[in-house]
Amino acid sequence: MGVNLLELLRRYDKTGIYNVYLRWHELLSDTYRVVRESFSVPREINVHGKVIRYGDINKVVICGMGGSGIVGDLVYDMYQDVAEVPIVVIKDYHLPRFCDERTLVIAISYSGNTEETISAFVEGIERGCQVVSVSSGGVLEEFAKKLGTPHVAVPRGTQPRAALPCLVAATLAILEKFNVIGDTGGDVKECSAVLRDVIEENRPEVGGRALELANAIGDKVPFICGHTFYRGVAIRLKNEFNENSKVVAVASTLPEFDHNDIVGWELKPSNVVPVFIRDRDEDEVTRARVTCTEDVLRSLGLRIEEIWARGRSRLAKVLSLCLLGGLASVYLAVLRGLDPGEVVTISLLKRYMSEKLRVVESLRKRLCIE
């Protein structure tokens, strides 16, 4: 191998973000169990004299940004062909017009202080939506407590992106209680075992596929492409390479890739690395499309990286890929001598926005929360 990854992690991973990935299997199953036991859908609540009745929804809107927002994408991918109601993902301050009293709005912000998500949460309350919030504290929890809206607390103390299994588990448990999806207890159990395997096979002592992928990317632009089911995973991996490794990255999706992106590869760009997400259970059409696309790229002289989903359940497939990508992005960071936990510009922008416009304060006033 030549590199001592353990030593590099010790030197550069100042916040110890790597260690959180090692606990994903526990974070997933523990959070799922706790939320299943503790969360129940209220019959109705009363917000400033207005009654919001819960149950009987016909639309789901999942709001969040970044490491919290990706939960909506992953849930959409896993359950849009199971759920009998539309699942819509919103990554912005505002809700679409259609949100009404039969809309379940799940507002997810790991920190609880994301101004876009708090804004969407407040709009949900004002429109009489059936709002549920998820956070590890912060303003979102405070607002929920003061207004009496149902809130799910997840364990505190890490970077939002590393908390993914907590947020996914909480969201699954909520969706089950609203009968949007069936019981995922078995999937959570299987997924937890698969995540443990992924950790073992990619430990710093062995490196594994995660290290290979990190080496293949280097300081190039990783271009991650999955078929439609893995749209969210591709976005997640892009985000991980952005935040942990500090590289520009691209997320793309097949079959749409074949209608435009592929032409960008005809002249064999040298600074971009294609990474395809694969699945042993791809149906015949998907397999043909992925392999044809890869063949065309190879015929242009390009080298393709593949990463394969693990496990049987959709949950295991999706989270195993997220974990592999997460580890690869952490390894890439320390190989480049960078701290994977540090996200300087994000913090800077959050402070800028907060000081400039005081959005949260004005929402506080709008809801008459002291």
Next chain:
Amino acid sequence: MGVNLLELLRRYDKTGIYNVYLRWHELLSDTYRVVRESFSVPREINVHGKVIRYGDINKVVICGMGGSGIVGDLVYDMYQDVAEVPIVVIKDYHLPRFCDERTLVIAISYSGNTEETISAFVEGIERGCQVVSVSSGGVLEEFAKKLGTPHVAVPRGTQPRAALPCLVAATLAILEKFNVIGDTGGDVKECSAVLRDVIEENRPEVGGRALELANAIGDKVPFICGHTFYRGVAIRLKNEFNENSKVVAVASTLPEFDHNDIVGWELKPSNVVPVFIRDRDEDEVTRARVTCTEDVLRSLGLRIEEIWARGRSRLAKVLSLCLLGGLASVYLAVLRGLDPGEVVTISLLKRYMSEKLRVVESLRKRLCIE
């Protein structure tokens, strides 16, 4: 200027795709007028003995790929805060589970031969959705005629991406007839005038902003970022640079960009060009976010390209940017000595897939169409 763009267009634009962009204002207003006059929502239709009743919808699903699929994104951006029903965009073979007899499914394929879109159309019929198709002929038109489902014909004879105004105009006219949106006649008129201005200001004799943008990009990766309202425009411009200019490109969206992508810029990558989509009517929060983000990138030493929406209506803003980006991508192609009309790998892949799996033939059988 130094380059003779007219001469380059004459030499490299073999299919004359550039000339189609010059007619966008006419394509938009003519198609809108014709579809408004000729299309009416049927009360009910009978497909193989099953009655599909039209009207009273509570969900809209817009299906299409590439140059046809982008219509769904643009319509979503323009009308999600106006429409009282969810608008969902599907770029794949399959419809989400929620599609039922109260779902309007608009299947758009300029050629009429896109297998993903034909598949989604067939699923729509089988599920009893209120299906409407849009094409310039092909299998989609044939299926619609044989089954008796409402079909909108748009003018033939160009590349799907260059036909954007026809497809947008047809979709707007359909959505009006289903009362999803109000009358857009005034917007179409204004937009048409704005498009004419954009053409004038960016003629090859003057070059204009389109040529400046093409020069700034060169053979680098254009990274196009708009705030949420311009998510579809960013994707469209990415697609145009892919297809016309043969470069890898990225589409991104604010505020989500600030939660991950921005970190990828911290080390000032030299092969990527940031292009921000701007709008003189941005609200206060959006303006603060875009300018803060640009300031942070500039403080890292990066040079930012801006492109500004034109006109008053959303339609004018969106299509003026699409036209400017389209012209820039054509200019970039010919500056690089490439034919903007040629998309070798897309054609190759379509043929591969069609020969390998014969998806359309099997759909034909499924619907008993001889």
